[in-house]
Amino acid sequence: MMGLLLFYFAAAVTVAGAVGVVVLPNPLYSVLSLIASFLGLAGLYLSLNAEFIAVVQVVVYAGAIMVLFLFVVMLLDMRREERIPLRLPVQKFAGAILGVGIFTILVKVFSSDVLLTGAKGTFTAERVSEMGNTQVIGRLLLTDYLLPLQAMGVLLFVGVIGAVVLAKRRTG
Amino acid sequence: MAPLEHYLIVSALLFSIGVVGVVVRRNAIVVVMSIELMLNAGNLAFVTFARFLDSMDGQLVVFFVMGVAAAEAAVGLAILILVYRNRETTDVDELKLLRL
Numbered sequence: 001m002m003g004l005l006l007f008y009f010a011a012a013v014t015v016a017g018a019v020g021v022v023v024l025p026n027p028l029y030s031v032l033s034l035i036a037s038f039l040g041l042a043g044l045y046l047s048l049n050a051e052f053i054a055v056v057q058v059v060v061y062a063g064a065i066m067v068l069f070l071f072v073v074m075l076l077d078m079r080r081e082e083r084i085p086l087r088l089p090v091q092k093f094a095g096a097i098l099g100v101g102i103f104t105i106l107v108k109v110f111s112s113d114v115l116l117t118g119a120k121g122t123f124t125a126e127r128v129s130e131m132g133n134t135q136v137i138g139r140l141l142l143t144d145y146l147l148p149l150q151a152m153g154v155l156l157f158v159g160v161i162g163a164v165v166l167a168k169r170r171t172g
Numbered sequence: 173m174a175p176l177e178h179y180l181i182v183s184a185l186l187f188s189i190g191v192v193g194v195v196v197r198r199n200a201i202v203v204v205m206s207i208e209l210m211l212n213a214g215n216l217a218f219v220t221f222a223r224f225l226d227s228m229d230g231q232l233v234v235f236f237v238m239g240v241a242a243a244e245a246a247v248g249l250a251i252l253i254l255v256y257r258n259r260e261t262t263d264v265d266e267l268k269l270l271r272l
Contacts, residue, residue: 004174007173007178015186018185018209021206022192022196031205037209037212044179044216047173048220050219050223052231061238061241065245069204072249072253076253076262096192098191098192102188102191106183106184110180115176115180116221118227120227123227145236155239156239159244159247162247162250163246163249
């Protein structure tokens with residue numbers, strides 16, 4: 001019962017935040033709305049017993065990536081965009097039709113009967129909570145997923161260098 | 173923990189809202205944010221199936237997706253800043269030199 005309530009509350013916050021990103025004209029409000037959506041997503045991850053992912057969501061996504069967006073929004077002068085109307089009404093209508101269409105297709109796929117056909121793994125909720133979610137993820141990262149971990153290290157390294165080189169102001 | 177379909181419907185909602193955001197909004201930063209929204213919709217689906225299939229693979233994939241999204245957001249925003257420095261606008265309707 002409490003789990004179900006947590007799900008509905010977190011899902012409501014997530015979807016409301018997502019709608020806010022698309023609807024609000026001021027880009028600063030969009031960023032704040034996305035932060036709220038990510039916090040709702042963290043609640044959803046918690047209800048799925050994914051504690052490590054929930055915390056990483058808050059710390060990395062809401063705490064770092066969104067702060068980066070905030071910096072960029074406040075660095076660039078966005079005030080002009082508010083006075084220009086979003087789009088022609090017919091374009092907004094077409095966008096809404098596209099969204100509804102994609103949602104219908106996805107829901108049709110998700111309500112089919114053959115969803116959980118994969119072989120079940122060995123990490124039941126009880127076994128994971130007994131070992132600790134973070135411990136299990138750490139162990140798997142350093143054994144089965146070692147290569148992707150190293151690749152992601154290289155990717156982040158390249159990303160940092162790229163961002164610094166791109167945004168540096170050229171002198172002379 | 174709600175039934176499987178509830179989580180998947182939330183994921184589908186987030187994804188379609190992200191698609192509408194990419195298509196409708198003119199501000200390039202809001203477009204990048206809508207892309208992040210779509211990535212998170214995929215993350216939610218991964219974690220949901222990881223829970224319902226008693227697997228940890230989904231959660232590890234989400235870990236890597238978040239890392240990739242961070243790198244992509246950083247580089248994408250750096251490019252956006254450069255574009256703004258050159259053209260004084262972030263309106264995607266104005267940034268059309270590569271269009272047919």
